[in-house]
Amino acid sequence: MNEPLRLLLVDDHPVVRRGLRAMFDERSDTLVVAEAADGREALEVLAATSVHVVLMDLRMGGGMDGVTATRSITSLPEPPAVLVLTVYETDADILAAVEAGATGYMLKDSPPEQLVEAVRSAARGETALGPNVAARLFDRLRGPEESLSPREVEILRLLGQGLSNRSLSRELFISEATVKTHLVHIFDKLGVDNRTAAITTAIQRGIIRAVQ
Amino acid sequence: MNEPLRLLLVDDHPVVRRGLRAMFDERSDTLVVAEAADGREALEVLAATSVHVVLMDLRMGGGMDGVTATRSITSLPEPPAVLVLTVYETDADILAAVEAGATGYMLKDSPPEQLVEAVRSAARGETALGPNVAARLFDRLRGPEESLSPREVEILRLLGQGLSNRSLSRELFISEATVKTHLVHIFDKLGVDNRTAAITTAIQRGIIRAVQ
DNA sequence: ACGGAAGTCAACCGTTCGATTGATGCCGAG
DNA sequence: CTCGGCATCAATCGAACGGTTGACTTCCGT
Numbered sequence: 001m002n003e004p005l006r007l008l009l010v011d012d013h014p015v016v017r018r019g020l021r022a023m024f025d026e027r028s029d030t031l032v033v034a035e036a037a038d039g040r041e042a043l044e045v046l047a048a049t050s051v052h053v054v055l056m057d058l059r060m061g062g063g064m065d066g067v068t069a070t071r072s073i074t075s076l077p078e079p080p081a082v083l084v085l086t087v088y089e090t091d092a093d094i095l096a097a098v099e100a101g102a103t104g105y106m107l108k109d110s111p112p113e114q115l116v117e118a119v120r121s122a123a124r125g126e127t128a129l130g131p132n133v134a135a136r137l138f139d140r141l142r143g144p145e146e147s148l149s150p151r152e153v154e155i156l157r158l159l160g161q162g163l164s165n166r167s168l169s170r171e172l173f174i175s176e177a178t179v180k181t182h183l184v185h186i187f188d189k190l191g192v193d194n195r196t197a198a199i200t201t202a203i204q205r206g207i208i209r210a211v212q
Numbered sequence: 213m214n215e216p217l218r219l220l221l222v223d224d225h226p227v228v229r230r231g232l233r234a235m236f237d238e239r240s241d242t243l244v245v246a247e248a249a250d251g252r253e254a255l256e257v258l259a260a261t262s263v264h265v266v267l268m269d270l271r272m273g274g275g276m277d278g279v280t281a282t283r284s285i286t287s288l289p290e291p292p293a294v295l296v297l298t299v300y301e302t303d304a305d306i307l308a309a310v311e312a313g314a315t316g317y318m319l320k321d322s323p324p325e326q327l328v329e330a331v332r333s334a335a336r337g338e339t340a341l342g343p344n345v346a347a348r349l350f351d352r353l354r355g356p357e358e359s360l361s362p363r364e365v366e367i368l369r370l371l372g373q374g375l376s377n378r379s380l381s382r383e384l385f386i387s388e389a390t391v392k393t394h395l396v397h398i399f400d401k402l403g404v405d406n407r408t409a410a411i412t413t414a415i416q417r418g419i420i421r422a423v424q
Numbered sequence: 425a426c427g428g429a430a431g432t433c434a435a436c437c438g439t440t441c442g443a444t445t446g447a448t449g450c451c452g453a454g
Numbered sequence: 455c456t457c458g459g460c461a462t463c464a465a466t467c468g469a470a471c472g473g474t475t476g477a478c479t480t481c482c483g484t
Contacts, residue, residue: 013299013321019231087225087299109225149460162409165441177463184443185460194442194470196407197374203415361430377471389433396473397430406440406472 004031005123008051008080010042010069011035012060016108020055020085023112030119038063043072051080053122056102058086058093067096074101081122085115089130090206104128148189153207155182160199160208216243217335220263220292222254222281223247224272228320232267232297235324242331250275255284263292265334268314270298270305279308286313293334297327301342302418316340360401365419367394372411372420 007030009017017035024030033049036042038060045051054073058066070082081103086093089107097105103122106115107130118128148156158168165183169176183195190205192198202208219242221229229247236242245261248254250272257263266285270278282294293315298305301319309317315334318327319342330340360368370380377395381388395407402417404410414420 014324015231015235015320015327016227017231018234018324019225019227019229022230022234023227108227112226112230115227151461159408160412162404162406162412164406174461175463177465178461180442181462183441187442192374194374194376196371196411199408199411200372200374363431386431387433389435390431392472393432395471399472 004029005052005119006031006033006050007119008033008042008045008049008054009035010037010039010054010060010066011057011085012037012063013057016057020115023115024119027116030116039066039069039072040064042069046073046076046080053103053119054080054082055085055119056082058084058088058097067093067100070097070100070102081125083118083122083128088206090204093206096206106130148186148207152182152186152189155179156186156198156202157208159183159195160202216241217264217331218243218245218262219331220245220254220257220261220266221247222249222251222266222272222278223269223297224249224275225269228269232327235327236331239328242328251278251281251284252276254281258285258288258292265315265331266292266294267297267331268294270296270300270309279305279312282309282312282314293337295330295334295340300418302416305418318342360398360419364394364398364401367391368398368410368414369420371395371407372414 007024009020009032011017011020017037021032021035024032033051034045036045040063042054042056043064046054056066056070056073060066066084066086070084073079073082079101082101083104083106084097084102085106085108086097087108094105103125104118104127106118106128110118110130114130121128154172155168158171163171165176165179168179172179183198186198187193190198190201192201199208219236221232221244223229223232229249233244233247236244245263246257248257252275254266254268255276258266268278268282268285272278278296278298282296285291285294291313294313295316295318296309296314297318297320298309299320306317315337316330316339318330318340322330322342326342333340366384367380370383375383377388377391380391384391395410398410399405402410402413404413411420
C-alpha cells in the first residue's frame with residue numbers, strides 16, 4: 001500500500017464539499033487535506049500544503065472562478081493535477097478548462113465510483129473525461145470553430161441585454177455602422193443569421209451568460 | 213430529547229446527497245431515512261416510510277422534476293414538509309415551488325447551520341426562506357406581475373431559438389400578423405420593447421430555459 | 425346571458441435590421 | 455516589409471420588425 005493521494009476540494013457550496021469529503025474520507029487511498037470556497041483560497045492552501053489532485057468547481061459565486069484558478073495552479077512550479085468537477089457541460093466551459101490545463105473534466109452527477117476513478121487517473125497524470133465530454137471535445141477539434149474577437153464578445157454581451165444597434169453604438173462610443181459590421185462577423189462565426197439566434201447560440205456555447 | 217426528525221433527501225447528484233447525509237447524520241436530532249434521485253423515487257419512498265421533512269431539489273435531470281414532485285407530495289393525506297433546496301434563484305422557480313406547496317426555499321450555497329435550522333423550521337410547519345428569496349417574493353407580491361398565457365409562453369420559447377416572425381408563424385400554423393400581436397402582448401407583459409430583450413428577461417425570470 | 429380573456433387575422437407605417445461593398449488605420453507574425 | 459486580422463466608418467437597399475387600430479371567434483365564469 002502506498003501513501004494516500006492528497007486531495008484539495010474547491011467548491012463554493014458547503015454541501016458539495018461535504019459530500020466529496022465524505023466520499024473520499026471513507027477510502028484509505030485518498031486523503032482530503034483541505035477545502036476551499038474559491039480559487040484564491042485554493043491557491044493559499046497550495047502555497048502551504050502538498051497536494052496531489054485538486055477537485056475544482058467552475059463558476060464559483062463571488063471569488064476567483066475555476067478557470068482562472070486552474071490556470072494559476074497549472075503554472076505553479078510543481079503543479080498538482082486539476083480535475084474539474086462541474087454541473088455545466090457547455091462547450092466553452094469544457095474547452096476553457098482543458099485549455100487552462102485541467103487534467104480531467106467530470107460532471108457532478110457522475111456516480112461516486114467514476115469520480116474516485118477519475119481522481120486516481122488524474123493523479124497518474126492521465127486525462128479523465130466524462131462520457132459526453134470527450135465527444136464534445138472531438139466535435140470541437142473537427143470544426144476549427146471560429147473564435148470571436150474580444151470586441152465581438154463585448155458586442156454579444158450587450159446584445160444579450162436586448163440593446164438595439166443604436167443603443168449598442170452609444171454604449172460603446174462607436175458608430176452604428178461599426179456595430180453592424182461586428183454583428184455581420186458575429187453572425188458568420190456563429191453560423192446564424194439574426195441577433196436573436198446569435199444570443200441563444202452564444203448562451204449555449206457559453207460565450208455569454210444568461211443572467212449576469 | 214424527542215425522537216429525531218426523519219428526513220428524505222431528493223437530489224439527482226450523488227455528491228449532494230452524500231453531503232446532506234453527512235451533515236445530518238452527525239446530529240442526533242435528525243435522521244436521514246432515505247435518498248431519492250428524482251421525484252418518482254421520492255414518492256415511492258413516501259408510500260412506504262414515514263418522513264417529517266423532504267429536502268427537494270428542483271430541476272433534476274431526466275426524472276420527475278422537483279415542482280411536480282412537490283405538488284404530488286403536498287397533496288398526500290398526511291404530507292411531510294417539503295423544503296426546496298436548489299442552486300437557482302429565479303423568480304419562476306421560487307414562485308412555482310411555493311405555489312406547489314413547498315414549506316421553504318433554500319439555496320445550496322447556504323451554510324450548513326442555516327440548512328439545519330431551515331429543516332427544523334420546516335418540521336414545525338414554519339416557512340423558511342433564504343435571505344434573497346424572501347425579498348423576491350415580496351417584489352412579486354407588490355407587482356402583480358402579469359402572467360403570460362400558454363400560447364405566449366410557446367411563442368417565447370420559439371423566440372428563444374432565434375426564429376423570425378415568419379418562421380414562427382409557419383411553425384405554429386398561424387399568420388404572421390398573429391405572431392406580431394402575441395409579441396406585442398409579450399413585450400407589454402415583460403416590460404420590454406424588442407424581442408432580444410424579451411428573451412433575456414424571460415430567461416432571467418425562468419419563463420424559458422437558456423439551453424433546452 | 426353577458427362580459428372578459430384568449431387567440432386569431434388584417435392593414436398601415438415608420439423604424440430597425442441585415443447584407444453588401446468599399447475604405448481607412450493599426451498591429452503583430454512571418 | 456508585407457500580409458492578414460482587427461476595429462473603425464460610410465452608403466445603400468430590401469426585408470424584417472414594432473406599434474397601432476380594429477375586428478372576429480371561442481371559451482370560461484358569474
